[in-house]
Amino acid sequence: MKGVAKLSGIIGIGLFLHTIYSVLQHRKYLRLTDQPFEGVPLDIIVECIISLLLFSWGIINSQNLIPIKASTHLAKKSYDSFDNRPNFTTFNNRGKYINEIIKNN
């Protein structure tokens, strides 16, 4: 299945390049024969649509899709980090007493 999808993706992009080439060729032909440009011929349009369909089908099916998660950046945050609320710190902790001990020694 994945091999088929990959192949169809490659064919799709190949066809797309071919449509570009055909359009250029068509315009060149018109210029040489002195005809006004009225639009792209139908067969080129059909080819373009087919290449689009093949390419998108191939891209979607050629690999396993991974869910896009909105919260991947949050997954790195630890649970404890939300318990620290720096704006609400109080200073009546053991820091003062420990600091005195450290100084005296």
Next chain:
Amino acid sequence: MAEMLMLSSSDSIELNKFENKIRESRSFNWVLVRDTLRFLRKSKARKSNLVSKYGLKLVNEYISKLDAQESYDIIEQVLVSLLECGDDENANKLFNILKSKFGRESVRVQRLQAMIHESNFQLKDALDIYNSILEKYPADQMSYKRQVSIFKCQGNLTKAIQVLNTYLQIFMCDIEAWLELSSLHITFLSYSTALICLEEVILNAPINYIFYIKYAETLYSLGGIDNYNMAIQYYTHSLELNSPTEIDVLGHPPTYLPAIYGIIMSIFSLSDENVQIKESQLKLMEWAQNHLILITNKYSPDKLTFVKHFIDSTDIFNKE
């Protein structure tokens, strides 16, 4: 016990790396210290000892090398952590630097002055300063919050809740304040009120998996069959947001362990209430147990015996 078994996340691993590098480097590496302080400001982790010890040296000796804009941020950061460590002498020195630079009228300097008062337990002076700031600038959120923590410092929690409530009527989007309010309510064991606060938090940040865990934990603490069932739902939703499916591509230890412990405990408590446990919950329990062992095996194999013991003591499959 669950806390002891909790794995640290990538943030704390990075922090440990910084800390070890600082402690190991023989000479004083000011670039490293600056980066560490920067990281701490961003991650909001609390490391007062580290910041006050190395930050003070950075400010005292290398201040000229720092970026002018950043240096004052660093001074403020170091000052607050010096106060937390109770080193008033050096804090006053740094405060004088800021005062001579920005003048007495600056709100931020005034606030720091009030914080110094707070750490000396001159709470009344500090309150007066905050009140005078609020008279001039009624939208100064920080001063409101400091007032709350003054009341908290006094042990006057009812007053703190009252002030915080009036603050939250004005600034409804402040997640930190809602969390603080919920934790104050939890100290009064009024879990149902804390739940309302946490609902506000979830509304403000619906994609943060941690708040769902907090909500579920409070539900679990309330107890009762309905609440256990609800707690399981919230724990699983948290898992959905921070999902364990890609364990092998994860670059850091998983952070969803509280949810897994919560699921195991909730289902265990449900079975204690003599309720018929649903098929889906049994499946969930089995998955949680297996996954817990898997993670422990991978990240901290030395704690496997603890985890196995925990699983054995909460096992509902071989209970009879």
